[in-house]
Each structure stands twice: as C-alpha cells, then as structure tokens.
Amino acid sequence: MADIHMPPRPMTDIFGDPLDASPLWFKSTSFLSPDFDSESYIADLRTFVPIESLRSELRSYLASLKTDLVDHLNRDYADFVSLSTRLVDVDAAVARMRAPIGELREKVAVLRNSIGESLEKLKDGLRQREEASDAREVLELLLDTFHVVSKVEKLIKELPSTPADWSTMNASCFGNDSLSKETSLQQIENGTNIRETQGILLERIASEMNRLKFYIAHSQDLPFIKNMEKRIQSASSLLDAGLKQCFVAGLEHQDPNTIYNCLRAYAAIDNTAGAEEIFRTTIVSLLVQKIIPYSPSEADGSTSDELEEDYQQIMKFIDTDCKFLLDISSSANSGLHVFDFLANSILKEILLAIQRGKPGALSPGKPNQFLNNYKSSMAFLAYLEGYCPSKSAVLKFRSEGIHADFMKIWNVGVYFSLRFQEIAGALDSALTSSNITILQNLDKSQGNYHGLTLKQSTTLLDSLRSCWKEDVLVFSYADKFLRLCLQLLSRYSTWLSSGLAARKARNIGTSTPPGYEWAINVSADDLVYVVHDVDFLITELANNYPNSVTQLLQSCSDEVCNLVEQSILHAGESLKNMVPTIMATMIEIIAEKSEENLKQLKGITATYRVTNKPPPVRHSAYVSGILHPLKVFLNRDHASYLSNKLRSELLHGAAEKITSRYYEQVSELVNNLRKAESSLQRLRQGAQRRTGVSSDLSEPSISNTDKICMQLFLDAQEHGRNLASLGVTAVDIPTFCSLWRCVAPPESESKISF
Template sequence: MATDLHSPLPKSATDLFGDPIEDSHPLWLNPSKFSAPEFDPESYISDLRTFVPFDTLRSELRSHLGALKHELVELINRDYVDFVSLSTKLVDVDAAVVRMRAPLLEIKEKILSFRASVEGSLSTLQSRLKQRAQANEARDVLELLLDTFHVVSKVEKLIKELPSVPADWSSGTVTSTEKGQLSNGISFQHAEKGTNIRETQSMLLERIASEMNRLKFYIVHAQNMPFIENMEKRIQNASLLLDTSLGHCFVDGLEHRDANAIYNCLRAYAAIDNTSSPENIFRSTVVAPFIQRVIPHGSSIVGGSSGDELEQDYERIKQYIEDDCKFLLEISSTENSGLHVFSFLANSILKEVLSAITKGKPGAFSPGRPTEFLKNYKSTLDFLGYMEGYCPSRSAVARFRAEAVYVEFIKQWNIGVYFSLRFQEIAGALDSALMTTSLIPIQNSSDQEYSKSCMLKQSISLMNCLRSCWRDDVLVLSCSDKFLRLFLQLLSRYSNWLSAGLNARKAGNTSANSGSEWAISAAADDFLYIIHDLRRLVEEVCGDYLEHVLGLLKSCSSEVLDLVKQSILQGGNSLQILQPLVINSIVETLVEKSVEDLRHLKGITATYRMTNKPLPVRHSPYVSGILRPLKAFLEGERAATYLTSELRKELLQGATYEITHRYYELAADLVSVARRTESSLQKIRLGAQRRAGASSDVSDHNVSDTDKICMQLFLDIQEYGRNLASLGIDAADIPAYRSLWQCVAPSERQNTISF
C-alpha cells in the first residue's frame, strides 16, 4: 500500500530523461495514419496547414522522426545477437537461387508463348470486327439510299395520285377560274357526292408532307453522296409540286372556309417545317384586301392631323378579324394539334397592319403632335390587347409578344421622344410662370381651374403642371416613373424659386439670384398669398392628388405603391417646410418697420441731458407707433382671410418677441451710455470742487439725468406692455421684456412686473 501511495509522478511530454512518451503527440498528429495504404503526405500536410503553423508541424514531424529512430536503435540493441547471427545462417544461398530460377524461366517461356497466341487471336478478331463494322455501315448507307429512293418514288407516286394540277401551278400562279376547279374538270363545288375532294386532297397532301419530312431526314444523313446528288432534281421537283399544291389547296380552303381542309394543310405545312408560306398566303389573300380598304395607301392619299387617327381604323379591323380571321385563328389554336408553330396573329395580321400604317398613315407614329400621338398609341395598345385575346394561354401571349413584328411595331412608337416633348411643355410652362418679376394674384376666380385653391398665378401654374403629369391625355403608364420624377422636379423647381427669393429678400439684393426680384418688391401682405397657396398645395398633393396617382397605378405591386406614396408625401412636405421661412420673412419686414419708431429712443437722452426738466410722468409718443405696423397687418383684410388662428398666433409671437428684443438692445445701450456719461461728469464735478476749495460734503439732492432717462424708459415700457396686452401677448412671458424691466425699473419695483 505504501508503494502505491508513493508511486512516482508520470513523465511529461518534455521529459529529458528516459524513453520518449508515446502519448506526447498533439491530438492533431496521428502517426497511425502514416502506415495506411492510401496515405498521401502532400494532402495530409495541406490539410494540417489550414490550422497548424508550418513551423509547429515541422517541429512535431522531426520529433516523431527522432522517436522512430530511437525506437529502431532500441529494437536492434534488444535483438542484437540475432541481428549479428543473421549472416551466418545464410549458407549456400546461390545454389538455392539457381534451383529456383529454372522452373521460373520455364513458366515465363510458356506465358510469353501463350501471350503471343492470344495477341494473334485478338488481332484477327479485331480485324474481323472492323470488317463487320464496315459492312454494317455500308449496309446502313445502302438501306438509307434505298429508303431515300423508295420515299422519293412514293412521293412522286402520291403526287401523281393527286388530281392533275394546272401547268402553271409549278410556277406558283393560278387564275381565278382555276382556283375553284381542278384541271381534270371536277369542280370543288360539285363534289357533294362521296368524300369531299378538297378534304381528300388535303389529307393526301398531309401524307405527302410527312413523307417529305422523312425524306429530309434521310438527306441530312446522306449528304455529299453521288446517289443523292443525282436524285436532287427529282427531290426539288417533288418539293416544288408539294408547295404549290399545298398553297392552292390552302387558298381554296380559305375561300370556302373548309375547316378540315385547312386543318390538314396546316398539319402538312407543320410537317415540312414551313410556317412562313401559310402565314404569307393568309396575309395576302384574306388580311391584305380588307386592311387596304381600311387604311388605303395609294399615292393620292394626303395625310393630315385628323387623317392620321387610328382609333376608328382599329375598330373596323377588329370587326374584320372577328368576321374573316377568327375561324383560322381557332383552327391554329386547337389543343394538342401541333399547330402552335404558326403565328397568324403576328406574321399575317399585325405585319399587314404595320405595313398599312407605315405606308398609309406614317404621321400616326410621329410624336411631334403629342396629343394625337398618345391617342393613337393608346388605341394601339388596346388593339394589341384585343389580339392577345385570341391567344389560348399565357405562353401563347408571351410568344406573340416575342415575335419580331410585334417588337418592331412597338418600336415605332417612340415614347422617349414623346415624354421629352411633354417634359418641355409642362416644365416650360412652370418655368415661364416663375420668371416673372413680381407676384401675380389672380384677378378673377374663374381665370384658372384651380383658382379656388390658390391665389397666385405662379402657384396655379404649378398645380396645373402637376395635374398635367397624370392626366389621361398626357400620361403613358409605361413611363409613369419618368412622370413621377417630373412631378418631383416641378415641386423642387417651385421650392427653389420660393426659397431663393426669400434668401434674396433677406440679403437685400437680387444681383446673385436672377429671378428673385419678386421677393424684393413684395409687400408683407403679398406673402400671405404664398402662405395660403402653400397650405392649399400641400392639401391637394397629399390628398386628392395622391389618391388619383395611386388609383392609376393600382396594378403595381404594394412595394411600388408604397414608394410612390412616400415620394409624393415627401414632395408635399418639401412645400410645407417653406411656410416657416415665409413667416420669418413677414416678421422681419414688420420688425424693420417697428424699429424705425424705436430709433426715437435716442431723443430721450437729448431731452434730459444737462437740463432741468423734472422727472417724467407719462410715456413718450413713439411708443404708440412701435406695434402699429404689426397691428395694422393683423387687422388687414388679407390677414383675416388667409391666416389661420395657429399661423396668426405664430406670426404674432415671432414679431413681438423680435421687436421686444430689439427694444431691449436699444434701451440697454442707451442706459449704459447714460450711466458711463453720468460717472464721467460726476468725476469732473468733484475735481472742480476740490480745486475751488468748496466743501466736499455738500450734496446735491436733485435727481440725476440717468435716473430721469430710466424713469422715462420705464414709463415707455409700461405703455409698451399695455399695447402688447391689447394684442393678446403677456409681456412678462417675453424674456427680452423681463430683461428690459430689470434694466430700467426702479429698485423697489424690480421684482414685480405691472402696468
């Protein structure tokens, strides 16, 4: 037990004495992985380098190498006797090697012989397989050529089974009489007995078309072969006869509205991957005649502003489509028919309409007359929407919009130029209104549409321009982002015009701000119009105007509508924050007028300095005029009409506080100068008395000039306080008035403000 209790402590990993400890390696170094068959030293080190420094890794590996060498030395020392005696036990090794080499050489010769035999058999087998592959390839080519020959012969036979075609069909022409009758004398109109010849012919043509499609497949896989080249003329003739026969059968089916014949012909065209021919045939035979009647484009047609309107033309074209084209559009949109490859809407109808407008009414695309252009553009969008109604699915609508003629048709309407013209028109109107040198109140309430809301023509012009951005005869929904930006630019232009004018008025010159002359010449009453108009503009923009815009954009996502709403509200707020600036301008104007009466304060000093006037007993005459400009302004007709109670209170407080502050500055300066002068005069008198030998204890009990001046100011501010009270302002609530009271009031009345 004692031995167990006093056993030595385990050795540490850094023990310098004794054998190295096996568990001294860090956790990330696992030596057992070194002996694994799939061990890769480079990948192992690269993995460790991501979290182990290179120096540490190198140190640990060197430590492990030292441990291995030490272990090897120990093993040699432990079995040293066996290691040394190993060489003594190897006796007659050469003889044993010779005995073992003989059977091995014999086995090697047999293996080499067998290998040569196998290689010979393999070479023979590969040669036979190559010959077999060549034979199979030649057979496939031969079968392909035979199939091609059989298909060509079959096509020619089937073409011969058709009712014999007129000689000029091969050139693609047919007379009006021959359109309805085959050359063998059998008329389509007289084929009531038995199977309809037209339908039979279309079915046969569909079969021939499928064979021609098969023939094209063979030709693609047998290109540049003499046999195919020799048959090329026969193939071309068959293809030409098929196209001609299909064309005339399709035309005849259109004339008689034979749905089965048309359906079979379209399937035949789809089989030979020829979609342009039926589209062009339908365009030239059915669409072009009635489009020409609707929009003639002869040399005698003279376009004009009224002659370029498209609304009535589109209505007539819609009716024609309903009457003459609907049957084919329904056939081509038959479900699971494979006829979706045709685009009669785009490549037949829309292409002909675009061509007719371009030739007959090119002025319809001109944005030079914005009103007519927008009317035609909206009519066009309505017409395209009507055509999209014939698309059976959303994917069909997407394919219709992706057609080249659709894209080209949309490109004809240069909306960018249209917006530029509208921008110049709307922004130019506001800019012209803001370039006037004076504020222009409306003379008659019926002058403008928005005269009931605004009083200045500049403000009315802004509202008209804002409304114009979203009028039905101006707005293009695809450019709604641009019109929203124009709306914000108009508000910014008006705000800059107003703020620049107010800043120029405050600076007292217009040299640095051209267009701000109106603010210099404007009277205080004129700014009431601006306050009124700002309030009306904010109410309009954030009220009915906002609802109107959101109603127009109701099809947009909620995120877009939120951004639009925030933009418009921010624009209205940009006008609202101008109102305090206007009020400050009014206050500054009224304060300057009041200061003119306050300048009479200087006369008080001249009245009582070096005179024998007694103490004053009543206020000075100038006091009654201090608040007269403010009172006259507030009692004016415009203030009563356009100032709300809140604005009236704000303006009154701002003006009285500023006037009182200026009053205090002038009075405090006057009292300070008077007291300094009094002190200087007192020192001079004392000096004169000492030089004259007069008794210095003689005191003058008269009141000083400074006391008289302060008493006069005290009587004045009492009257001023009563005038403030008549306006509804408590003078004691004004900090400047309290300071003024402390400056001039007698010592016994310093703590109580009373009038």
C-alpha cells in the same frame, strides 16, 4: 515471490527529458525520405539553428548509428557465420530447378502467341461485321430515301394543278367502279370534299417530306443523295405550290377541314412562316389596304392620321374574316400552336399599312394625336391578345419579333421629352419672372382659381395635374411622369428657398444671383399670398393629389402605390419646411418698419439734458407708433388669406421681434447713460477732494438719468398696454420682461403691471 527487476530508467534533466534526447528541430526520419536533399535540409535548419549546434547533433546521430550497427552485427553474428556451412551443393539444386522453369516459359510463350493471333482474327471479324452493318444501314437509308422520293413524286402527280383537274384526281384516287364514279360526281357538285381530299393528300405528302428531310440530314454527304437533290427540290417546290393552292382555296371558301389539313402539312414540313405569309397576303392585306392604303393618295376622302376608326374597322373584319382561322389554329390538342397568325399575319400587315399609309400617325411632334393613336394601338393589341387561348399564348405573342417592331414605332421617349418641355417649361417661365404675379379679382369668400393667389403657384398646380391627365399620361412611362412631378415640386421649393436666401444675403451686402430679383422687392403683403399658396399646396399634396394619382395606378401592386404616395408626401415636406422661413421674412419686414419709430428714443436723451424738464408723468408719443405697422398689416384685406394658425404665429412672432429690438435700443441707451453718469460722478468727487468743498446732500435731487429711466418706464408700460390691445400677453415675451427690469424702479422690478 520472485523479485521483479524494473529496467533502469534513463537519466533525465530537471525538466524530465532524457539527457541524450534529440532537440525538437532535429527529425531523424527526414533522412529516410526518398526526395531527401542534404543541402536544402541544412539550408532550412540554418535559418534558426546555429551551424555549430547542427554539426554537433549530426555527429552525435552518426555515432549512434554506428553503435546500432555494431550491436546488430554482434547480436546475429553466430547465425551469419553458420550460414556458409549449411549452403551445400547449391549450384546443383539451382540447375535442377532451372530446366522445368525454362520449359514452362516456352509453353507460355507459344500459348500467348496463339491467343494473340486468335484475338486479332476476332477483332478483324468484328470490324468487318461492323462495317457491313454500317454499310447495310446506309444502304437501307438510301433505299428508304429513294422509296420516299418516289412515293412523294407519285403522290404529287395525283395533285391537280388547277381546279379543273379535280375530277381527274377524283377518278385516280377512288377507282373506276360505279360507286366511286357516283362519289366523284357528288364531290364535283359541291367542291367541298374535293378540297378536303386534296388537303388530306397534301398532309400525307408533307409527312413523307418530313421523313425525307430526316433521311437527308443523316446522309447528306453521300453521292447518291447529291444526285437526287434536283428531284427532292422539285418535289418540295411542287408540294409548296400545291399547299399554297389548297390553302388559298380553303381560306377563300372558309373550309375548316381543308385549312386544318393544310396547316398540319405546313407544320409537318416546318414551314409555318409560309402559311402565315399566305394568310397575310391573301386575306389580311386585301382587307387592311381597303382601310389603310399603302399610298395616302389612294385613300378616299379624309387623310386624317387618327387611327381609332381604322382600328374599329379592322377589328370588325378580324371578327368576320379571320376568326375562323384563329379558332382552328388555337383549338385544343390540334398541334397547331406553332402558328402565330395574330403577330406574323395580322399585326405584321397592320404595321406595314401604318408605316406606309399613315406615317404621320407615328410622329410625336403632334403630342395629342400621337397619344390618341398610341392608346388606340395598345387597346388594339389587347384586343388581339383576347384571341390567345392561354397565358402562355399571350407571352408567345408578346415575344414575337413583329410585336417588338410594332412597339418600337411608337417613340414614347420623344413624346415624354416634348411633354417634359411643355410642362416644365411653363413653370420655369413663371418662376423666372422678376416679380411675383398676383391673380386678378381675388375673392376669398367666393373662392378663386384653384384656391391659389399667385400665377407661379397656379402654374405649379396645373403642371402637377398635367402630369397625370388622361390626355398626357402614358402608363408605361408613369415612373418618369412621377419623377417630373417631384422635380416640379423641387423647382418650386428651390425658387422660394433660394429667393428668400438671396434677400437675406442682400441685406448683409452680398449681390443677388440672377433669377431671384423677385425676393429683393417683395413686401410683407406679397408674402401673405406666398405663404397662403404654400399652405394650400401642402394641404393639396397631403390629401387630394396623392389620392388621384394612386387611383390612376390601381392596376399596380399596393407596394408600388404606397411608394408613390410616400414620395409625393415627402416632396410636400420640402414645402412645409418653407413656411417658417417665409413667416420669418414677413416678421423681419414688419419689424424693420417698426424700427423707424424707435429712432425717436434718442430725442428723449436730448430733451432732458438740454432743458431742466420736470420728471415725466405720461408716456412718449413715439410708443404708439412702434406696433402701428403690425396693426396696419393685420387690418388690411390681404391678411384674410392667412389661416388662424398663421395669423397667430405672425402676431406673436412680430410682437416678440419688435419688442426685442425695442429692448436692445433701450438697454443700450440706459447703459450709456449710467456709464456717463458714473464717470461724471467720479469727476465731481475728485474736484471736491481737491478744493476741499463738500456737496450738500441734505436736499436730494433727481438726475437726468433718473428722469430718462422714468420716461422709458412709462413708455414700457404703454408698450405693454399696446401689446395687450393686440391680444398679446406682454409677460409671455422674455424680452419685454428684460425691458421692464431694465427701466423699472427697484420697487417695481419684481412685479409687472401696467
């Protein structure tokens, strides 16, 4: 087996790379790029390669290139040297090949010129053919135009200019034979077939005119067409006059076939506005002006700006005098859907009549009348939409410019502003009073006005309900009335919260902002009515009020109704959050009155310090007066306006507040007494040590501090009994337990009993 000699492996470094390998940043393939630039190449490499390393690498690469060149020359040197010996008589061979190639080149040039000439002739022929074709098309177009104009003129001449000419038109249309004469006479007798025949002829002329418009649109710059403009305009004018005459006759006689043909003719010449205007001026205007004259001085009798009765009469005449045309224009597969007589004839005339004859009906300055007229107008629009055969027809009716103009004359925004000032102004006037106003002749057993007691509260509820009254609400502005409703609730809540905050700030010496003077002089009795009204409003806003509002919005989606209800309930939460603040203010006022009796505590100290009074055996007289303001408050008639829940909260809150203040004063008194007694004891002991005299402790005596604490303990027991008489458990009050531990003897501290 032959030995297999592997090629020698190149020398590598310790990382396995060849020792002569180029660094990664040196790419020899870059020199082969067509747009290689040495200066930019060196400038790019110098940013991260030292110039010495770059110079060294380039020199190494140059040396390797030279070596490769020498290797290539040495490898193929023998072939290169022998090449010259094999190239014998090369010039003669080249001369022999050059002659046929030259001949071939000349033949190709001749053929190319021939083909080019043929191609140019072919292109010229095609161009002439195209020009001839275009000229032929133009000529045909002009001939067609001329024929159509002549045909239209001929047909127009057959039209009678007056009803007296109809017999002539009949004779020309139907011939001179006896049968035609009999038909002619029959048509003249009834007049109906004559109008129908005229309508058919007009429709035919209109279709030809439509065709003529197409030709003119494609050749309007040609001199021939410009020369025929007068003839075309004359034919168009005669057609319009004939159409108008026939259409008016059809309307007056309510001839459906004649009207149908005339409408198709108007649609063919794209003059729907002309038919709509003729119907408005011929039929609608005469009838509407009898009901709403353009000049108020022409009206017979009353000059009222109410529109309800006018709309009723207009609807009657539409049913009798317009319905036939509306049915024709809306009939299925008639192609007459391009007409909109509802908007551009009927509604347009009514809009003009109202603006000219009854401009006062559009004035928001009389809100009640304006709202009645607006609702009547919206109902009338709904009545007109009833004549639309499909939903798309309704959308088309609403998209008409006249419909938009009719809606613009009703300035609902100004109406809402006036209602806003009226509703919000009434509440603001009630809330800016310097005192709260209690309604007269309140009788809770028989009920009172809205179940409320304050003028401010009744005004709020009246304002809230006014937002959704039938004679106030505009359904399209329901969102703005909802916002007004929420603003009213916010205003009332702000009036309460800011007033009570001003009262609290006044107690610490801060000046009262204007508008909240009522809260400075308010008594606990007045706050009973306030909290009663707030509680009543919370119940109303949680039940009856949102239900009545959502019933008015039944046509809206369930999502909208839910959002409206949630917004009202959220606004009611602001009132609910006011109840604790009002109750705290009432409790504070009662506690302040009770604090007057607590000032007698100082008399206990004076009594036992000045006189050698024996230890107390009964409570002090002031104790019964501590809870007296609370008892009096709860026994008055106005307390019946408090619900059982609020009454219980008031009782326990006031008892705890009064007891807390009682404890604060007792605790301060006892601490001061014990500090004074401790200081006096230290002074006595120091004097005894200086004199060397010891005190006789065989006969213990009761100090004044002990006597005072005994009196306070008896008073605390009586206070507990007074709390129990009101239905309050004293041990449930933390401050009472602290009071007990402060004054009770050591053996009674752990057990509270009285």
